[in-house]
Amino acid sequence: MSNNAVENFEPKILVFACNWCTYAGADLAGTSRLQYPPNVRVLRVPCSCRVNPQFVLRAFQRGIDGVLVAGCHPGDCHYTTGNYYTRRRFLLITRMMDYMGIDSRRFHTRWISGAEGPKFQQVVTEMINEVKAIGPNDKFRDDAKIEVKAVETNE
């Protein structure tokens, strides 16, 4: 891949946002007019523990360059204990991704509350910059299923 392609690379970041905290946090970032790059796609889920690790793998297969799973801080879960399960699950799956050769900078789990609009902005911006620096995800991809390639390489 040429340097030019990496320079022009705009990553696609998928954010699984918990309805009760992170989605409200993202909303707060918006109503507070906090700026962040437009590379994120926010997908609202009822609880961070709704996010099956398969969803994350699927995203990487289909050409997403980075995934953020975000939910309420431990102890604040709307369903009392959901995020404790998320924590166990994603502690394991983060390590498994690394074991499979997916750069661990592409996949993050964060606790972002409804009051943490600035944190949402910060986490997302940092992640986009990081993924931009390491380039498009070429691991785990199911290219047969990706109709439009993200980057033109042969110019």
Add this chain to the structure above:
Amino acid sequence: MSNIQNEMRAVAKELLESGKATVVLGWEKGTMPYDSTPVMIRSAADVDKLIWDEYCLQNLSTYLIDFINTEDKVAIFAKGCDTRAYNRLVHDRRINPKNSIVIGVPCSGMKNPKVAAKTPEGAEVPMANACKECRYPNPVACDQKIGSDVTPWCTAKDFSDVEAIEAMDADAKAAFWKEQYSKCIRCYACRNICPACNCTNCIFDQSASGWCSKDVNASENQFYGVTRAFHVAGRCIECGQCEAVCPSDIPIMLMNKKFIKDIDTLFGNYEAGLVTEGTTPLNSYQVADPEEFM
């Protein structure tokens, strides 16, 4: 060996004649010297089919699932790993312990039939991979026992092979797994043999759900591999049957052992298949679990 075999036949005969069991699950000699295949015996006249040798590798506990809707009383012969598998199935409420009789057989390690198939007759055949690392050669729970206990040859879990992969760089890891899973033909033998993979409806049989597919390519196969490993995380009893039945020789236990290793380091040592009640690491939590996501 032959003493145990004679005892097995005697026990099977007694159980069938007295009516305490209507079916006995054991092993019989297959077509090749390195084949010992499962056998289902319903009549006392057939008990001489039963054998016990160094190739009785296959775990019979998973067959008990086939009897959950029958009136049968099933007696099964079980090695150490098989009794852990049995506990796993009881724990998952997939079999009714009241309808089964477990006859424990201490095992001193089975030989690797895949290697035996390629070894000239008479030459030494190594132990099966999972048996080399076995810590529970003796039945952990059984209704009656044949033979005397053996001394376990391993006392601690061996993660050296997992650590070897962990030490590689990201590109090498990705290349390694891509190569391994390019060989997968999606026969689902690993799933079918696995005592922890005991769902009535496997998600991989529901391709219409849209987020898992039956496509056979490296990406989908890895997706299958990781997902299966994750589904048995905290429940895998390390019998290594998945790897033993894999026609493509994919090192599936490397995946399962990675999860076992991480569960041990993150949430405390856990031994699956020793109890039939209580929680497993992934359906429970501790408020004080490691926090990396702040």
